[in-house]
Amino acid sequence: MLAVMAATEDDLLTALRGPRPDAAIAELHALLLRAARFELARRGSPDDDLAFEAADDALMAVLGKLDEFRGASRFTTWVYKFALLEAGVKARRRAWRGREVAIDEERWPEIPDTGLSAHERLEQEELLLALQRAVRTELTPRQREVFVALALDGVPIDVLAERLGSTRGALYKTLHDARRKLRDATGGER
Numbered sequence: 001m002l003a004v005m006a007a008t009e010d011d012l013l014t015a016l017r018g019p020r021p022d023a024a025i026a027e028l029h030a031l032l033l034r035a036a037r038f039e040l041a042r043r044g045s046p047d048d049d050l051a052f053e054a055a056d057d058a059l060m061a062v063l064g065k066l067d068e069f070r071g072a073s074r075f076t077t078w079v080y081k082f083a084l085l086e087a088g089v090k091a092r093r094r095a096w097r098g099r100e101v102a103i104d105e106e107r108w109p110e111i112p113d114t115g116l117s118a119h120e121r122l123e124q125e126e127l128l129l130a131l132q133r134a135v136r137t138e139l140t141p142r143q144r145e146v147f148v149a150l151a152l153d154g155v156p157i158d159v160l161a162e163r164l165g166s167t168r169g170a171l172y173k174t175l176h177d178a179r180r181k182l183r184d185a186t187g188g189e190r
Contacts, residue, residue, distance in 0.1 A: 009075040016066060025059070031076065032058045035083035043091045054090050058082035092156040127186065134185035143178035150175055 015024035036054035040046050061082045069078055116124065135144055145164075149155040150171070161168050 013069070013075050016063075025063070028062065028079065029055055029059050032062070032079060032083040035080045036087040039084045039087035040091055043088070045091050045094065047094075050090050050094065051087065054086035055083060057090075058086040061086070089158045093159055093162065096156065096159040130186045131182060134182050138181045138185045139178050143174055143181070146171055146174045147178040147182075151179075 012024055012027060015021055016028065018024070033051060033055040036051040036058065037046065037048070040051055040054070058079070062079050069075065135147065139147060146160070149160050150157060157168050157171055160166075161171055164171070
């Protein structure tokens, strides 16, 4: 186990920004590795190789954004988010590895029977039919593909971004635009 070099978070941050940051980088990596292991264990997929990958990627992200740290939170809190994000992304990608992302807009989730009256059930079915029609007629093929995968099939956005060669931001924008069009077409509230 690595001995703790920095006495405080400020010392660690100063050492990382200093002329010889090697020991501080090693300490930061150990901190990120603990966070990644924790997140993977919390998700039920403890995998040391995956934790090391997540910690490595988080380290590169932290070092690349070190000048953006403004001190609005504790430094360790700030760096932990990088490790948690990387571990979560890697766990989701691993879970979806080898699984096909099939876009089948004809397959719609069924409305669960929640004890609604016949009138309420009919209203729900009419709304679902209007939504299906709007998905087919109002959305572009790309919007349809993204909406069905994310909103109906529950594909994680980072997995879909990787499969489509896109970014999370671009997919969020596409999903936002698709939802807006669907709300307008079905007379939904904003």
